[in-house]
Amino acid sequence: MRLITYLLLTLVASITVHAEVSKSATDGFIIEHKTTVTHDIATVFATMTDKVGDWWNPEHTYSGISNNLKIDKACFCERWDGNLVHHLDLAIWMENSKVVFEGGLGPLKDFGLDGTMIWSLDTDEDGGTTIHWKYYVNGFTDTDLAAFAPVVDSVLAEQFKRLKANLESTS
Numbered sequence: 001m002r003l004i005t006y007l008l009l010t011l012v013a014s015i016t017v018h019a020e021v022s023k024s025a026t027d028g029f030i031i032e033h034k035t036t037v038t039h040d041i042a043t044v045f046a047t048m049t050d051k052v053g054d055w056w057n058p059e060h061t062y063s064g065i066s067n068n069l070k071i072d073k074a075c076f077c078e079r080w081d082g083n084l085v086h087h088l089d090l091a092i093w094m095e096n097s098k099v100v101f102e103g104g105l106g107p108l109k110d111f112g113l114d115g116t117m118i119w120s121l122d123t124d125e126d127g128g129t130t131i132h133w134k135y136y137v138n139g140f141t142d143t144d145l146a147a148f149a150p151v152v153d154s155v156l157a158e159q160f161k162r163l164k165a166n167l168e169s170t171s
Contacts, residue, residue: 021149028138029149033160036130044129045096055166113139
């Protein structure tokens with residue numbers, strides 16, 4: 001029954017989530033994800049930051065365990081058994097409003113690429129919350145970054161849909 005509920009929520013989330021590669025070029029790209037949920041901003045902010053391990057796909061971690069992920073006022077990090085992966089640096093933390101990270105996720109680190117990821121929240125007219133993620137990636141590398149954009153977008157879209165499904169399952 002939980003599987004059926006999860007699949008239905010995932011289907012609903014995929015219908016109501018706006019995601020796209022908004023720009024791409026050989027030296028960079030911009031990805032945007034946007035959706036609205038019924039929860040208040042404080043709940044959404046806490047779920048995104050304090051409970052990242054509840055919704056992030058463990059297949060997109062180094063340890064294979066989402067609960068090893070932590071977002072705090074210093075970084076988006078993964079810690080286990082004496083290991084550390086510093087996924088993104090935290091540049092701005094505005095409680096219940098906005099988080100700005102700097103760095104390249106996953107394999108983007110291996111290419112020395114720079115990135116800025118912005119998670120912002122706004123109250124909509126019905127009292128729910130609009131979630132907006134934007135990820136700017138750029139840098140000089142021997143690989144055409146436009147080719148990376150759809151892959152990075154699919155990984156972020158999956159996490160975004162999982163966040164929405166997690167929030168909707170607690171309604």
